[in-house]
Amino acid sequence: MSAAARARRLDERAEIVVLERGAHVSFANCGLPYFVGGEIADESSLLVQTPSSLRAALALDVRTGHDVLGLDITRRVVSVRTIDGDYEIAYDDLILAPGARSVRPPIPGLDSPRVRTLRSVDDATSLRRTVDRGIRRAVVLGAGFIGIEAAEVLARRGLAVSLVDVASHPLPPLERELAAVVTAELRALGVDLHLGVAADAIEQHDEEDVVILSDGARLAADLVVLSVGVRPDTEVFEAAGVGCERGAIIVDGHGRTTVPNVWAVGDAVLSVDGVTGARRPIALAGPANRAGRLVADAIFRPEHARMLPAPTGTAIVRVGDQVAALTGANRQALDAAEVDYVTLHLHPNQHAGYFPGATQVHLVVHAATSNGRLLGAQAVGRDGVDKRIDVLATAIRAGLSVEDLIDLDLAYSPPFGQAKDPVNLTGMLGENVRTGALRLWYADELAAVLDRALLLDVRTAAEVAAGAVRGAMHIPHTELRGRIEEVRSAAGGRPIRVMCQSGVRSAIAHRVLAQEGFDSASLSGGMLTLRAWWGGEASEILERPEAMQHA
Amino acid sequence: MSAAARARRLDERAEIVVLERGAHVSFANCGLPYFVGGEIADESSLLVQTPSSLRAALALDVRTGHDVLGLDITRRVVSVRTIDGDYEIAYDDLILAPGARSVRPPIPGLDSPRVRTLRSVDDATSLRRTVDRGIRRAVVLGAGFIGIEAAEVLARRGLAVSLVDVASHPLPPLERELAAVVTAELRALGVDLHLGVAADAIEQHDEEDVVILSDGARLAADLVVLSVGVRPDTEVFEAAGVGCERGAIIVDGHGRTTVPNVWAVGDAVLSVDGVTGARRPIALAGPANRAGRLVADAIFRPEHARMLPAPTGTAIVRVGDQVAALTGANRQALDAAEVDYVTLHLHPNQHAGYFPGATQVHLVVHAATSNGRLLGAQAVGRDGVDKRIDVLATAIRAGLSVEDLIDLDLAYSPPFGQAKDPVNLTGMLGENVRTGALRLWYADELAAVLDRALLLDVRTAAEVAAGAVRGAMHIPHTELRGRIEEVRSAAGGRPIRVMCQSGVRSAIAHRVLAQEGFDSASLSGGMLTLRAWWGGEASEILERPEAMQHA
Known part of the structure; x- marks a missing residue:
């Protein structure tokens, strides 16, 4: 829709037809979980534009309920199926924006009517009706962004929610030491986490489904939300000869596919990461919106067309x-x-x-x-x-x-x-x-540090009393200058590895020690990061781990 | 303090002495208004560091109550006055961070004990005690950032507050069309605004002061807060030969003054604006903090010293x-x-x-x-x-x-x-x-537009009914394509100037008109900006201005 709207603004005389398989265009995809949760009260709020509003404002010919069955790149026609029959439509330029569809892993029982996805307005209204009926138990398969949002809104609605992911922490793109906060918050919302396990099967019973996990756990569910990811919805176009890589449409810097006069944007398109060179589709609303606009520019005013930027992949999620x-x-x-x-x-x-x-x-x-x-x-x-x-x-x-x-x-x-x-x-x-003014060591090096170095904790006595690493030496950073000889004696020639609560005081202590000639380094992120990194394993390395969990 | 702390982190062996005229170092300047208002409850919260905490953590020799009386750049000594007598202190390198003092305009009666400033912890505690006594009426002289904050917190404390500034709108650096929102919010807080007028005199009576304005208004006050700006507090150093421009210390890209081994940072220093080349001191906490760190780098590890960046002057204020x-x-x-x-x-x-x-x-x-x-x-x-x-x-x-x-x-x-x-x-x-896809016209051009062009309002009938410009033609943007000939006829060869509520729909309409060959332009920011720009004068150009104020 961004491409179509931009096209009209650039050219009053173009014939602009939009074909959409579903019943809605320009709906608030990212708002669907919050509609299920009730924060967005009315379904109408989700419909940002309608075919009639788009016709009125922008003279767009938006055809919903139109499923594209095929593309003939030689004759430049698209074949569509509607409830009233099939027909063909010719194009001068064609923009492919088919998006992505939910990945459906080969789990026996996934065809249960209790298994739902959350991709369309119809998905969301159906899910909300189901929740409104007063069901009690939901299992969410997949702890990515959508899965987290689904788990959060269902928990807020009072359901007993289980969240399952094969990854070892929720939001797999998030670094392990930050995910610990998300894990804690999900638990605070009452979400039951099953991490590092897969769903092996779904048993369908009259009264409930039972999700069977790879660790043998059995989760009874009135509702199963499937959110294990998406993949480009491109079969029709790949079959027609549009170049793809692992299902994602290959485009150049202006959105051109390998086929003349055929362009592509959005979740279906292969992106090349500007930092790492990784090639993968990026399913994010912002880049898709902006790419639509840029492709319309490339078609209608090529003299001003700018290159599609490499995506940065910025994303955000609220969790409690x-x-x-x-x-x-x-x-x-x-x-x-x-x-x-x-x-x-x-x-x-x-x-x-x-x-x-x-x-x-x-x-x-x-x-x-x-x-x-x-x-x-x-x-x-x-x-x-x-x-x-x-x-x-x-x-x-x-x-x-x-x-x-x-x-x-x-x-x-x-x-x-x-x-x-x-x-x-x-x-x-x-x-x-x-x-070189500061040298860091990291939480994952803790075992080696305990083995080969003197671990020096420069926090206050009160902080240490609330939980500390076994075997660490304790000298508050404010006393360090006066107690250097104690450190030298305890180190016995070993390196010193300093730590504090967040990494600020240990950096000061490191400066003191380094200028005294010690092989010193400061723990990046301090105890806060150390505790988050080690998570459930913390009890093995920490004194008073119980106290620490509440610190 | 940033320079001193950084210096210690870079050099354990340096003797680092900090001279401070007042009783406190490293206090929360920017928090003072919120302490007066009570949002920050305890005075101790304002003291980020103390001489003893700085000695303990960083081995700094912080001497409060030390007023610098003179500087001998040849002998490299600073003379200081303390309650216990005067003495001299020698330096290898000297960093000047004297800051700024309140501007005191030549207003008769400004020496009243009811006139206060808000620069120090003592100012703030004294002000808070005064407010706690249950006074009723405050006049704030100066509607810059500090004046706005003072007016806001005093109004929140329940005082009847008058805010006076010679400028035509509060927060003079803010553009006129944005200041309108601030004006409205100050009024909503109950603040009585006197803009475009100066304070001519302050009459001191037993029970109250009376601030007499240049328009003849008389404002009775139990408290007068003086916040008409600051100026560099540099007389001692300028007298000693440190190069200044209109009182602000001249520095190079590393903070060097014109005198060898004398450096300067903060509110007392002349900055050169990166965009406009304007030369003026910038009294902002962030740049001052960072400059202190950079100057310490320049002294203690010149091989890694970076240039002081030209300030961007970013600032923010909460108003209600x-x-x-x-x-x-x-x-x-x-x-x-x-x-x-x-x-x-x-x-x-x-x-x-x-x-x-x-x-x-x-x-x-x-x-x-x-x-x-x-x-x-x-x-x-x-x-x-x-x-x-x-x-x-x-x-x-x-x-x-x-x-x-x-x-x-x-x-x-x-x-x-x-x-x-x-x-x-x-x-x-x-x-x-x-x-060139969009051409704008601006709110300040309204009179000329009404004189020479057809003003076309493309908002809905309901929006127009709630207030519109006199003499505008009304066609909702959704009907424009079908009513082009009406526009052509009404324009009679004149240019078309389009407007809507915020500038989005008028841009769409402009595209339609421009492609029809009209000399067209879209109002930047629409009615929202137009109304804000014209403010009190809006009634002369608008139909139903009363309805608009509540729109």
């Missing part, structure tokens, strides 16, 4: 009172692409700590080792997460380095930020690491 | 339920610098319109006519203002063009944004204007 967001590449993508990078962990407040309502934003940022270029960023927190990820997404798009973040003049007054905003702090931390 | 923020240059600064620019007005929702809580962000963005480079941006609204200004500040710092904003992948899900974020929409609008 928490928000998780990410942009750019994550650790897994960078490792796969064999990029050398440094990772930064921060836990600053979203606004001045002395102003009411201050809460932490948990940040993970990756920057290239070679030149400091920002590669990816993720954040979790109650407030201010979207702002920091949007700023970082802008910085990544602009090709800024982590050091450039120091210089950003961001809006500050106590209700809105800090004089050193979390984004500025990220820049300062990155500069310290890249210039 | 509204937020106003700005970054980069405004219209006045661009006009003074004789820069050619295009101005864009938008009123998009901060998040998906179908999601509960959607409210408008009113945006004004300036971009260079020549190459589209972003020059400045301002926004007012209830929610999402800080995020958009931070993204735009980042884009300005990165040197992006308005068209580059189209491509930003910003975090979208219905609670957090739109598939086409307000920032993306700004880019699309700017591209349309710069490529």
Whole structure:
């Protein structure tokens, strides 16, 4: 619809026909879970435009209930099926925007009427009616963005919700140490998590379905929401000769497919990641909307057509009172692409700590080792997460380095930020690491550190009493200068690995130790990141782990 | 304190002495109004660090109650006065961070004990005690950021507050059409506004002071808050030979003054605007903090010292339920610098319109006519203002063009944004204007438009009934294509100037008209901007202005 609307604005005389298989165009896809949950009250709110409003405003010929059966690239015709019969329609230019359909894994029993997806207005209205009937138990298969949203809204509606994913944590694109916050929040919402397991089968009974998991668990369900991902809905076009790669349509920088006068945009299209070179479809609303506009430009005013940008993949999800967001590449993508990078962990407040309502934003940022270029960023927190990820997404798009973040003049007054905003702090931390003023060690190295180094915890006695790593030496950072000889003696020539709660005080301690000549490093993200990283395994490495869970 | 803390982190062996005239260091300047208002409950919250905490963590020698009386740049000594007597202290390097003091205009009676400023912790505690005593009436002189904050918190405390400024609208750096929202919100808070007038005198009586304004008004006051601006507090250093321009210390890109081994940072320093070349001090916390760190780098590890960036001047203020923020240059600064620019007005929702809580962000963005480079941006609204200004500040710092904003992948899900974020929409609008797909006219041209063109209002009949410009022709945009001949006939060869509510539908109508061959243009920001621009004068140009005020 973005392409069609843009086309009309550029050309009053073009004949513009939109073919849509379903009953609706321009509906609020991303609002569907919130309609099921009741936050969006009326179905009509989901219908952003209708065929008649589009005809009135933009003279568009929108034909719903039109299923495209075939494409003849030689004769330049599309064949469509309608309730009134089949026909052909000719084109000068054709824009393919078929989107994606839900992946349906080969699970016996998946054909149960209790198994639903959440892709269309009809899906959403049907799901809401089902929930309104007063069912009690839902199983959500897939803990990606849609699965998380579905689990959240169903839990808010009072259902007993189980959430299942083969990945070891919810929101698999999120880094492990941030996902811990999402896991905790889902549990706080009452969601029963089954991670690292697959659904093997769905037994259909009269009164209920039972989802059988690979670990043997049996989950009774009145409703099963299938949200294990999507794949491009391109069979018709691939069969007609449009070049695809693993089902995704191949396009050039202007949205041209391999077939003359055939263009493609949206979830069905192959994107090439600007950072990692990874080739995959990106199912996100923003890039799809903007690509539609750009393709219309390429057709109707090629002299002004701009290139489709490589997607940054920015995404966000609300989970209870928490928000998780990410942009750019994550650790897994960078490792796969064999990029050398440094990772930064921060836990600053979203606004001045002395102003009411201050809460932490948990940040993970990756920057290239070679030149400091920002590669990816993720954040979790109650407030201010979207702002920091949007700023970082802008910085990544602009090709800024982590050091450039120091210089950003961001809006500050106590209700809105800090004089050193979390984004500025990220820049300062990155500069310290890249210039050697700071050396980091990471939570995943803990076993090796305990084996070969002196672990020095520089938090206060009260913090240590509430949970600490077994075997660590404790000296508050304010006492360190006076107790250097104790450290030297305890280390006995071993390296010192420092830690505190969030990584700020351990960085100060590291500076003291490094200038004393020690082989020293500071734990990235401190105890907050360490605890999140180790999660369920924390009890083996921590003293008083029970106390820590409530710290 | 940023410079001192950074210096210690870089060098354990340096002797680092901090001289402070007052009783506190590292206090929460920006939180003072909120302490007066009671949102920040405890005075202790304002003290971010103390001399003893700084000694413990960073081995800093912080000497409060030390007033610098002189500087001998030849002998490299500073002379200080303390309660215990005067002495001299030698330096290898000296960092000047004296800040600014309140401007005290030559108003008779300004020496009244009822006249207060709001610069120090002592100011704030004294003000709060005064308010707690149950006084009823306050006059705030100066409607800049601090004046607005003071007026807001005093009004929230239940005082009858009058706010006085010589400028024609509150927050003078804000564009006139955005200031209208701030004006309305201040009135909603019960603040009595006196704009375009000066305070001529303050009469001191036993029971009250009376502020006499240049228009003859007499404002009885139990308290007068003086917030008409600040000026660099640099007399001692200028007298010692440190080069200044209109009182502001001249520094190079690393913070060096004109005197060897003397550096300067913060509100006392002259900044050169990166966009306009304007030379002035910038009294903002963020840049000051970061400059302190950079100067310490320049002294202690010059091999890694980065240049001080030209300030973008990003600032934000909460006013009741509204937020106003700005970054980069405004219209006045661009006009003074004789820069050619295009101005864009938008009123998009901060998040998906179908999601509960959607409210408008009113945006004004300036971009260079020549190459589209972003020059400045301002926004007012209830929610999402800080995020958009931070993204735009980042884009300005990165040197992006308005068209580059189209491509930003910003975090979208219905609670957090739109598939086409307000920032993306700004880019699309700017591209349309710069490529000629859209031609704008502006609210200030209304009289000329009514004189020489056909004004075509393409809003719905219901919107027109709630207030419209006298003499406009009304055709809803959805009917325009079928009624072109009516327009042609009414225009009689005159140009057509189109308007709608926010500028979206008039842009569609403009495309229809332009392709029909008309000399057409679309009102930037629509009726929302027109009404805000004309404000109190609206009644002369609008039908049913009363209805409009409540629209």
